[in-house]
Every structure is written in structure tokens, then in C-alpha cells.
Amino acid sequence: MQRIGVFVCHCGTNIAATVDVKKVAEMALHEPGVVHAEDYAYMCSEAGQELIHKAIKEKHLTGLVVCSCSPRMHETTFRNAAEKAGLNPYMVEIANIREHCSWIHKDIEEATEKAVILMRAAIAKVNLDAPLKPGESHVTKRALVIGGGIAGIQTALDIAEAGYPVDIVEKTPSIGGRMSQLDKTFPTLDCSSCILTPKMGEVNAHPNINIYTYSEVESVSGFVGDFTVEIRRKARSVDMDKCTGCGVCQDKCPSKKTPSEFNRGLGTRSAIYTPFAQAVPNVPVIDRDACIKFKTGKCGICSKVCLAGAIDYDQTDEIVTEKYGAIVVATGFDMIKLDKYDEYAYSQSKDVITSLELERIMNAAGPTGGHLERLSDGKAPKEIVFIQCVGSRCADDRGKSYCSKVCCMYTAKHAMLIRDKYPDVNVTVFYIDVRTPGKNFDEFYRRAVEEYGVNYIKGQVGKVIPQPDGKLLVQGADLLDNKQILKEADMVVLAAAIEPNPDVRKIATMLTASIDTNNFLTEAHAKLRPVESPTAGIFLSGVCQGPKDIPETVSQAGAAAVKAIGLLAKDKLLTNPCTAQSDELLCNGCSQCANVCPYGAITYENKEVNDHGIREIRRLAVVNDALCQGCGACTVTCPSGAMDLQGFSNRQILAEVDAICR
Amino acid sequence: MSIEKNEEFRPKIVAFCCNWCSYAGADLAGSSRMTYSADVKIIRVPCSCRVNPMFILRAFERGADGVIMCGCHPGDCHYTSGNYYARRRMTLLFSMLDYIGVESGRTRVEWVSAAEGAKFSETMHEFVDKITSLGKNVRLEDLRCRNL
Numbered sequence: 174m175q176r177i178g179v180f181v182c183h184c185g186t187n188i189a190a191t192v193d194v195k196k197v198a199e200m201a202l203h204e205p206g207v208v209h210a211e212d213y214a215y216m217c218s219e220a221g222q223e224l225i226h227k228a229i230k231e232k233h234l235t236g237l238v239v240c241s242c243s244p245r246m247h248e249t250t251f252r253n254a255a256e257k258a259g260l261n262p263y264m265v266e267i268a269n270i271r272e273h274c275s276w277i278h279k280d281i282e283e284a285t286e287k288a289v290i291l292m293r294a295a296i297a298k299v300n301l302d303a304p305l306k307p308g309e310s311h312v313t314k315r316a317l318v319i320g321g322g323i324a325g326i327q328t329a330l331d332i333a334e335a336g337y338p339v340d341i342v343e344k345t346p347s348i349g350g351r352m353s354q355l356d357k358t359f360p361t362l363d364c365s366s367c368i369l370t371p372k373m374g375e376v377n378a379h380p381n382i383n384i385y386t387y388s389e390v391e392s393v394s395g396f397v398g399d400f401t402v403e404i405r406r407k408a409r410s411v412d413m414d415k416c417t418g419c420g421v422c423q424d425k426c427p428s429k430k431t432p433s434e435f436n437r438g439l440g441t442r443s444a445i446y447t448p449f450a451q452a453v454p455n456v457p458v459i460d461r462d463a464c465i466k467f468k469t470g471k472c473g474i475c476s477k478v479c480l481a482g483a484i485d486y487d488q489t490d491e492i493v494t495e496k497y498g499a500i501v502v503a504t505g506f507d508m509i510k511l512d513k514y515d516e517y518a519y520s521q522s523k524d525v526i527t528s529l530e531l532e533r534i535m536n537a538a539g540p541t542g543g544h545l546e547r548l549s550d551g552k553a554p555k556e557i558v559f560i561q562c563v564g565s566r567c568a569d570d571r572g573k574s575y576c577s578k579v580c581c582m583y584t585a586k587h588a589m590l591i592r593d594k595y596p597d598v599n600v601t602v603f604y605i606d607v608r609t610p611g612k613n614f615d616e617f618y619r620r621a622v623e624e625y626g627v628n629y630i631k632g633q634v635g636k637v638i639p640q641p642d643g644k645l646l647v648q649g650a651d652l653l654d655n656k657q658i659l660k661e662a663d664m665v666v667l668a669a670a671i672e673p674n675p676d677v678r679k680i681a682t683m684l685t686a687s688i689d690t691n692n693f694l695t696e697a698h699a700k701l702r703p704v705e706s707p708t709a710g711i712f713l714s715g716v717c718q719g720p721k722d723i724p725e726t727v728s729q730a731g732a733a734a735v736k737a738i739g740l741l742a743k744d745k746l747l748t749n750p751c752t753a754q755s756d757e758l759l760c761n762g763c764s765q766c767a768n769v770c771p772y773g774a775i776t777y778e779n780k781e782v783n784d785h786g787i788r789e790i791r792r793l794a795v796v797n798d799a800l801c802q803g804c805g806a807c808t809v810t811c812p813s814g815a816m817d818l819q820g821f822s823n824r825q826i827l828a829e830v831d832a833i834c835r
Numbered sequence: 836m837s838i839e840k841n842e843e844f845r846p847k848i849v850a851f852c853c854n855w856c857s858y859a860g861a862d863l864a865g866s867s868r869m870t871y872s873a874d875v876k877i878i879r880v881p882c883s884c885r886v887n888p889m890f891i892l893r894a895f896e897r898g899a900d901g902v903i904m905c906g907c908h909p910g911d912c913h914y915t916s917g918n919y920y921a922r923r924r925m926t927l928l929f930s931m932l933d934y935i936g937v938e939s940g941r942t943r944v945e946w947v948s949a950a951e952g953a954k955f956s957e958t959m960h961e962f963v964d965k966i967t968s969l970g971k972n973v974r975l976e977d978l979r980c981r982n983l
Contacts, residue, residue: 272865
């Protein structure tokens with residue numbers, strides 16, 4: 174029989190306000206095996222843990238039940254406290270009477286009754302707990318960063334600087350990401366490429382960093398400290414070792430009509446191309462869908478003009494398999510598609526553009542050479558209207574419920590830059606709210622209004638109607654003056670919502686990382702573990718976790734790097750001892766458990782067993798503790814009931830069921 | 836069988852929640868102060884595939900009026916494929932329960948992610964309402980287990 178101690182936490186008033194904690198502690202003493210019960214204001218505090226320590230020593234406790242917050246919050250705390258007092262840490266169970274009880278119920282009697290039942294279930298479980306000892310696993314001292322935008326670049330640099338090798342996998346032909354498409358950045362108006370390209374160069378030159386561009390993660394297996402990742406290096410059709418990056422192939426390529434992804438489709442590129450002039454690596458890629466050689470078999474001009482002989486039409490995709498200890502996701506974002514927002518005439522008029530398209534137009538390397546002009550007729554606009562929150566903070570399912578966070582600031586930036594360069598152009602911004610929380614952000618916005626005379630109108634635009642003369646009629650509301658506005662504009666710029674890169678769901682599935690309904694990756698704890706995924710060994714960097722601007726992305730990228738470094742610096746990791754175990758006497762070697770095991774942790778051995786005096790050799794399932802992650806799939810599949818999961822055994826769960834239904 | 840008179844029916848509901856998604860979703864419901872009935876009691880399991888059909892039968896045997904199992908959304912399982920196994924097992928179990936006369940509304944499978952506190956709370960509301968409308972489970976309860 175166990176000697177169990179029950180500790181009921183008040184959590185200040187978080188629990189005590191709705192649960193009669195004294196009564197819960199008193200009721201505990203009626204339960205089998207309970208020899209000690211007490212309540213205290215904050216069990217997780219030093220003083221609270223001291224109470225646990227004292228009770229374990231004085232009452233010779235063999236098991237603990239802590240009635241407190243979620244085990245996801247403080248299970249480790251109390252396990253450590255038990256261990257310090259000489260008790261096996263796996264002899265601790267938590268009854269979650271805060272998140273699952275006091276916070277959701279109002280009635281004290283009802284909440285207290287439920288808390289007692291949850292406590293009983295935990296006591297029933299701890300009664301059947303057995304001491305467990307974690308094993309050890311090794312750590313591969315190499316990190317993978319998925320995504321080569323500013324988030325991935327910064328994370329990779331920080332990890333590499335700490336002395337660990339890092340691989341970056343980037344889907345497009347060059348690293349740089351969204352930031353490389355921007356012209357200027359708020360609130361300093363720095364030139365985006367001037368601050369980004371040195372970092373790209375640094376990554377390229379760093380001895381600890383290896384970049385796989387034009388590559389994608391194909392599969393991920395393993396677990397924290399020991400991931401095995403297959404990376405598909407798509408056929409570039411250009412030998413990276415031979416290419417000198419002279420660019421002649423791109424000049425001479427006769428197929429030049431493909432819309433440029435980098436310029437958001439506003440300009441065209443050749444079939445053999447680097448996305449932009451400062452691309453890293455500066456090695457072009459042949460777009461096989463556009464290349465005449467691949468389509469018709471005739472052409473081959475690039476191969477003829479390439480003095481280095483780098484063109485290789487026969488190249489095929491290559492799969493690289495590599496081991497990593499930590500994986501950082503930095504897959505970034507894209508703008509939402511605007512097909513559900515036809516009222517803004519985005520598909521009807523070339524002069525209705527998104528902010529990212531304006532960014533390319535304003536850029537000297539962009540499709541118009543940096544001249545602000547209408548894409549329909551090349552004329553200089555005199556009247557520009559910006560529309561905010563296109564798809565952000567949207568109440569219906571057309572758009573996103575969240576605030577995209579960066580639009581207010583980049584619109585102020587665009588407005589300011591336009592007014593600065595073209596003082597005769599009128600700029601009007603329709604907004605719901607102007608959100609400027611950030612260092613020097615509000616000052617920046619006020620400069621746009623006060624110094625540059627940008628006309629801000631609080632209200633939404635209902636419709637943009639293209640006129641026969643090429644102008645755009647903007648119908649909106651001015652909520653402050655309570656009037657309807659009809660405004661003729663030459664150009665309309667839409668601040669479309671940002672959303673996580675559509676590929677992230679596939680990657681999250683491979684990594685078994687949690688993802689929310691908006692496709693943002695979920696952090697392990699919103700406040701305390703914001704750069705870690707709940708899946709151990711997976712870290713989050715940049716907008717894949719939530720909307721952010723560049724400074725925030727860079728800070729988070731550094732934080733993710735530190736967390737990854739902290740993992741890589743360890744020589745050994747303790748493994749979860751809650752693994753499956755097979756009862757040799759019951760196992761009949763049927764292989765069903767091995768079939769459902771996602772980790773290949775179950776093998777079969779011919780072993781001698783002594784079954785009630787009969788000695789014989791039998792084929793038996795053997796679980797490899799180092800590989801088993803403790804999901805329990807095998808335990809339910811096993812037809813003879815031989816498989817059980819330590820820490821969540823059949824008897825324990827049944828005991829919990831019984832306690833709840835009692 | 837005793838007939839409870841003049842007493843408001845409070846169903847006994849057992850919810851099995853996987854540690855990675857649904858249990859965290861229930862935590863989020865709690866920290867967001869989204870209420871649901873105190874009749875729901877949650878049991879934490881590592882994965883929905885840990886839920887043996889036997890556990891559900893045991894709950895009914897011991898007088899539970901409804902059992903709900905929550906896991907990660909299909910495709911999002913922390914252990915890659917556990918919820919697919921769970922889904923198949925539960926489909927089989929539920930059809931069998933239906934066959935022996937346990938109303939199909941007494942059991943439910945729902946996918947709730949760690950970010951879906953609101954969904955967890957709504958699901959529990961709905962389920963409690965459903966079980967309340969179905970009334971006491973009498974088909975599988977082992978009366979010898981009463982007041983053990």
C-alpha cells in the first residue's frame with residue numbers, strides 16, 4: 174500500500190475563490206492510502222515545495238498528489254521537488270483543479286465537488302504508480318533551419334556563431350525571403366536590401382552554415398536530439414560548383430515572358446534566372462516549365478553561351494539525408510489571395526495593387542525602375558488611395574480574424590515616401606484603427622500626418638469602381654464626420670492581410686508540431702515558452718508563429734537560436750520513461766504492435782520464458798526504450814493484453830474511470 | 836432499478852483528452868475562463884490512440900452517462916498517426932454500442948487542437964446538453980458497482 178500525501182493549492186484566489194480547498198484536503202484523508210493532506214496558498218513557491226519536502230521526509234510518503242494548475246504547467250516543478258526529497262519523480266500525479274475546474278465553474282459547491290472527484294482520480298492513479306527511471310539519448314550537434322528569410326538567416330547565424338553547424342533549407346532559388354522584396358523599412362526608412370544583403374553574404378560565407386536553396390524538406394523522422402531529415406534538392410539544371418554567376422545565360426535566354434515571382438508578377442523574367450541581382454547563391458535556376466529546351470528539345474542557348482560549362486540539362490532531383498539535433502521553423506508568410514475581395518476591383522484594374530506590389534514598384538530594381546506609375550498606362554498618379562485591413566480583423570470567413578500588425582506602419586511609410594518624392598501627389602488612407610504600438614512607431618505615423626500631410630480617413634471602403642476614363646471611383650465612409658465619400662483616384666493600394674506560408678501545414682505535419690486554425694504554429698506556452706513548439710526539439714522563428722515586423726522577427730529568431738543552442742550544448746538528453754512494456758508471459762508474438770508503432774520501436778526476439786514451470790523459447794515483442802515515445806498505440810492494438818504503457822497503464826486509467834464514475 | 840425523483844439529473848461524463856492537443860485545448864478554455872458544465876471530468880492520456888475501447892465500456896459499466904474522446908485533428912497527431920487508429924477503433928466500438936442499444940449520442944469523438952479553447956468549451960456544452968436530453972444510462976450500467 175502506498176503512503177500518499179495530498180497537497181491542495183489555493184493559487185492565491187485562482188483556485189480558492191471557487192473551490193473550498195480546505196474541504197478538498199479534508200476529503201483526501203478519506204481516500205485509500207492517503208496519510209497526509211494539507212492546503213497552501215502557492216504550492217509551486219519555495220515555501221510550498223518545502224512543505225512537500227517536509228511531508229515526504231516526516232511521513233515517509235511514497236506517492237504525491239498535487240491538486241493545482243495543469244500538469245502542463247507545473248508537473249515538472251513538483252516532480253523535481255519530489256526528487257529532491259528522495260522520492261521517485263514519477264510517483265507524482267497532478268489533479269488539474271484550476272484550468273479544468275476553478276476557472277470554468279462559478280458555483281463553489283459544484284466546483285468543490287468536481288475538485289474532489291478529480292483529486293480522487295489522481296489518488297487512484299498514484300496508488301498504481303511505479304517508480305520509473307528515464308533513459309538517456311544522444312544529441313546530434315547540428316541544427317536545421319527551414320526557411321531562408323530574415324528569420325531563418327538570423328537564427329542560422331546565431332547558432333553558427335555559437336559553434337554548431339547549421340543547414341538552411343530554402344524553397345526558392347535564393348535566400349532573402351520577403352524582406353528582400355521590400356524597398357524601405359519602417360520606422361527608420363532604412364533601405365531594406367542595404368541591411369539584408371550583408372547578412373545574406375555573411376550566411377553564405379559562414380564556415381558553419383550550409384545553404385540548400387531550391388530545396389524542400391521531404392520527410393522528418395526521429396525525435397528531439399536525433400531527427401533524420403530528407404531534403405529534396407530540386408534539379409537546378411545548373412552546376413553550382415562550375416557556375417560563376419556571370420549572368421550571360423539570363424541575358425541570352427530567349428524565353429523571357431514568365432511573370433517574375435520576385436516582382437509579384439508585375440514584371441517578367443527569363444526561363445533561366447536568379448530571382449534578383451543580389452541572390453545568394455548567385456547561381457541561376459532553369460524553370461523547366463518555361464524553358465524552350467525542356468519544352469521542345471530545341472534551343473540550348475544558355476549551354477552554348479556558358480563559358481564555365483555549368484548548364485546541365487540532365488540534372489535530376491537529389492535527396493540528401495541528414496541528422497539534426499534541433500529544427501527551427503522559419504517559413505514566413507505571404508499575402509492572402511484577394512479573390513474574395515472583388516469589391517476592391519483588384520482583378521479588374523491594373524491600378525489596384527497590393528502593398529507588396531507597391532513595394533516592388535517603389536524599388537529601383539523593380540519593374541518600373543522605382544518610378545511611381547500606373548501599371549495600366551504608365552502615367553504618374555496624382556491621387557492615391559490606401560485601403561487598410563483588407564482581409565485582416567475580418568468578422569466573416571472571407572478573411573482573417575487577426576490583425577496583421579504590420580500594415581498600419583508600412584502604409585504610413587508608403588504614404589510618407591510618396592509624399593516625399595512626389596509632393597504633388599495626394600495620398601488618402603482609409604483605416605479602421607491606426608495601430609502603432611512599437612518603439613518610435615506613433616511618432617512615425619504622426620510625421621506622416623503632420624509633416625507630410627497624408628489624409629487619414631477613419632472608415633472603410635465599400636467599393637472601388639473602375640471608370641471608363643481609367644480612373645478609379647472609391648466609395649467609402651468617413652465615420653468621424655458621419656458622411657459618405659466618393660473619391661476619384663488614379664491608384665488604389667490594398668493592405669492585404671498576411672497569412673502563414675501555405676506550405677507550413679505540410680511541414681507542421683512532418684514535424685508533428687501543433688498548428689492553429691489560422692495555420693500559425695502554436696508555441697509551447699504563449700508567455701513563458703514563446704519560441705518553442707510543444708514538440709520537443711522544434712523551435713519557432715518569425716511570422717510562422719504569428720504576425721511580426723522585422724525587429725520582432727529578428728529578436729525572436731535570436732531567441733529561437735538560443736533555445737536550439739541550449740539543446741545542442743547538451744551531450745545527453747533524458748528520455749521519457751513512460752514507455753510501452755510487453756508482458757512476456759502474455760505476448761504471443763503476433764506482430765500487431767510492431768505494425769502500428771510509428772517509431773519502429775518494437776522488434777521481435779526469440780526468448781526463453783518460464784510459463785508456470787514450462788520453459789520454452791517464444792517469439793516475443795521487445796520495446797526499444799530509446800525509440801518508444803509513449804503514445805500507447807500498441808497497447809490498444811495488442812490482442813492478448815500483453816502491452817502496457819508505463820505511467821498510463823490500463824489499470825491506472827481504469828482506476829481513474831472508476832474514481833470519476835463512483 | 837431505482838427511479839430518481841424530484842432531483843435534477845446531473846449526467847456523469849468522462850472525457851478522454853490527448854495530452855498534446857485536446858488537454859491543452861481544455862487548459863486554454865480554462866485560462867480563457869470559457870465555462871462548461873462541471874459534469875465533465877477529464878482524463879489525460881498521451882494520445883487518443885491510448886484510449887482502449889475497454890475504458891469506454893468500463894465507464895458505462897460504472898455508471899457514466901456519456902463518454903467523449905478528444906484528440907488532435909487528423910493529420911496533426913503528435914505521434915504522427917495515433918488519431919487515425921483511434922478514429923477507426925471508435926467507429927467500430929460506437930457501431931457495436933449502437934447495436935447493443937446504447938444510444939449513439941452517448942459517445943462522441945471530437946478533434947480539438949491546443950489553440951481551440953472555444954471549440955472545447957462549445958463541444959462540452961453540446962455534449963452535456965445531448966446527454967442530459969438522453970437521460971440516465973441504464974443499458975450498460977452494472978448495478979453491483981453502484982456506491983462501491
